[in-house]
Amino acid sequence: MSLWQTYYTPTSVEDALHLLAQHGAGARVVAGGTDLLIELERDLRRVPALIDVSRIPDLGKLELEDGILHVGPLVTHNRLSASELVARTALPLAQAAWSVGGPAIRNRATLGGNLVTASPANDTITPLWAMEAVVTLRSTRGERTLSFPQFYQGVRRVDMAPDEMLVDVRLPAMAPNERGIFLKMGLRKALAISIANVAVVLRFERGTVVRARIALGSVAPTIIRVPQAEGALIGSPLTPEQIDRAAHLAAQAAAPIDDIRARADYRRRAVHVLVRRALTALGRGEERAGLPTDPPLLWGRKEGHIYRLAGKTIQHTATGDEPIECNVNGENTIVRGANGKTLLQMLREDVGLTGVKEGCGEGECGACTVWLDGAAVLACLVPAPRAHGAQIVTIEGLSHGDALHPLQQAFIDAGAVQCGFCTPGFVMSGAKLLEEIAHPNSEQIKQAIAGNLCRCTGYYKIVQAIETAAQANER
Ligand SMILES: Cc1cc2nc3c(=O)[nH]c(=O)nc-3n(C[C@H](O)[C@H](O)[C@H](O)COP(=O)(O)OP(=O)(O)OC[C@H]3O[C@@H](n4cnc5c(N)ncnc54)[C@H](O)[C@@H]3O)c2cc1C
Numbered sequence: 001m002s003l004w005q006t007y008y009t010p011t012s013v014e015d016a017l018h019l020l021a022q023h024g025a026g027a028r029v030v031a032g033g034t035d036l037l038i039e040l041e042r043d044l045r046r047v048p049a050l051i052d053v054s055r056i057p058d059l060g061k062l063e064l065e066d067g068i069l070h071v072g073p074l075v076t077h078n079r080l081s082a083s084e085l086v087a088r089t090a091l092p093l094a095q096a097a098w099s100v101g102g103p104a105i106r107n108r109a110t111l112g113g114n115l116v117t118a119s120p121a122n123d124t125i126t127p128l129w130a131m132e133a134v135v136t137l138r139s140t141r142g143e144r145t146l147s148f149p150q151f152y153q154g155v156r157r158v159d160m161a162p163d164e165m166l167v168d169v170r171l172p173a174m175a176p177n178e179r180g181i182f183l184k185m186g187l188r189k190a191l192a193i194s195i196a197n198v199a200v201v202l203r204f205e206r207g208t209v210v211r212a213r214i215a216l217g218s219v220a221p222t223i224i225r226v227p228q229a230e231g232a233l234i235g236s237p238l239t240p241e242q243i244d245r246a247a248h249l250a251a252q253a254a255a256p257i258d259d260i261r262a263r264a265d266y267r268r269r270a271v272h273v274l275v276r277r278a279l280t281a282l283g284r285g286e287e288r289a290g291l292p293t294d295p296p297l298l299w300g301r302k303e304g305h306i307y308r309l310a311g312k313t314i315q316h317t318a319t320g321d322e323p324i325e326c327n328v329n330g331e332n333t334i335v336r337g338a339n340g341k342t343l344l345q346m347l348r349e350d351v352g353l354t355g356v357k358e359g360c361g362e363g364e365c366g367a368c369t370v371w372l373d374g375a376a377v378l379a380c381l382v383p384a385p386r387a388h389g390a391q392i393v394t395i396e397g398l399s400h401g402d403a404l405h406p407l408q409q410a411f412i413d414a415g416a417v418q419c420g421f422c423t424p425g426f427v428m429s430g431a432k433l434l435e436e437i438a439h440p441n442s443e444q445i446k447q448a449i450a451g452n453l454c455r456c457t458g459y460y461k462i463v464q465a466i467e468t469a470a471q472a473n474e475r
Pocket residue numbers: 028029030031032033034035036037053073099100101102105108109110111112113114115116117121122123124164165166167191192193194362363364
């Protein structure tokens with residue numbers, strides 16, 4: 001069954017707003033699709049119109065203007081976590097973005113999508129709340145700017161009309177005498193939704209805390225600030241006693257629930273631990289430790305903008321015969337009848353490339369990893385019409401004639417394959433890593449394959465295969 005009826009790809013904000021005005025509640029905006037596609041799959045109701053805003057360059061700006069950082073809603077988590085500007089002016093936001101999903105998720109998933117989904121566990125909301133960011137919404141009726149407490153109305157509820165779109169997020173850059181940090185606790189290091197997260201920003205004058213902002217995520221229906229804990233820090237240096245008192249007050253203010261990831265009392269305890277760790281790191285000046293300086297992004301050698309294709313708005317109808325024209329493994333390819341499908345379905349069912357595997361269909365396993373315009377992405381979370389005008393490389397396109405890619409050969413030599421189901425995904429992630437970082441260290445290798453799961457080989461031989469292939473890379 002197709003997930004939507006008509007798929008629009010506007011290339012300007014104005015065109016997108018007119019489409020929203022025309023379709024009202026019958027339309028949904030899609031950016032990276034990493035939340036929305038799963039929602040549509042689960043809902044099983046076909047949405048009349050999807051409006052794909054991911055080709056609108058105006059929505060992807062990231063700039064500092066008069067001390068205010070502007071982040072366009074299309075900025076991906078990988079761009080945020082790799083940006084020197086964000087690390088310098090809004091470190092907690094960079095750290096939160098780095099903690100989202102795995103690399104292929106972060107290449108498509110956007111800040112705007114994370115904010116609008118409005119789960120209290122969504123990681124970037126917490127630092128932006130602490131940093132007193134505002135969102136700008138636009139429709140054909142006009143524009144309005146809301147603070148985070150105004151925008152967020154409950155679990156997955158925001159103050160945004162069906163014809164409105166998020167067009168800008170702005171926040172004051174951290175001053176030289178301010179320090180901030182974001183910390184998260186999940187069930188594992190990657191692909192883990194927060195059990196609890198915390199963002200802290202402190203302002204110091206001559207060693208004394210003169211302003212404190214602490215926001216907590218995943219422990220109440222929305223992100224919360226904790227004024228009593230903040231107040232307890234003002235007027236003195238960060239002593240262990242002060243830190244413990246603030247952590248205690250923050251934990252008391254949390255209103256968590258039991259759910260599949262953790263019980264409420266565990267979450268409250270997690271808040272205590274995270275606030276204590278955050279304040280201790282800030283006191284020691286160690287807040288940058290959690291953000292790698294040279295992270296693998298799996299976007300190749302470019303800057304992480306996946307726009308391509310400008311021009312007039314393109315319309316694909318799920319039931320219609322409009323072609324999706326793209327380049328697959330170096331060949332110009334025209335696909336008809338795949339308009340209501342995911343890229344994974346299109347590649348397997350319509351193009352016949354069954355090396356792209358479906359393990360989970362919801363972004364959790366990495367078996368469907370392909371390259372879209374040079375960046376590793378998860379094909380199960382990309383709408384097929386998004387491939388129109390794009391270049392796609394799958395595992396079938398990695399070898400040249402009979403010559404395997406060095407990493408494919410290294411997988412064979414290292415015995416890094418058992419059932420082989422996960423292998424195409426690992427190889428696509430690993431090969432992109434080696435293109436980006438010729439000689440990755442073991443931490444970078446683990447970070448690069450953090451979104452790929454193997455249920456039978458185990459990871460030692462896979463890491464070994466990537467190390468072996470890296471040794472063959474030219475120095
Ligand atoms: C395996 C996996 C792991 C994940 N891990 C994490 C994690 O660790 N932490 C975390 O916080 N999230 C996580 N997520 C959730 C998700 O990736 C993020 O929320 C992501 O930022 C959503 O962005 P997107 O561009 O993909 O949004 P989309 O799916 O495109 O859209 C999400 C929602 O936002 C709306 N929207 C998007 N852009 C706009 C706009 N400009 N104006 C108005 N509405 C808009 C859409 O209509 C939709 O309702 C994970 C998801 C998966 C599948």
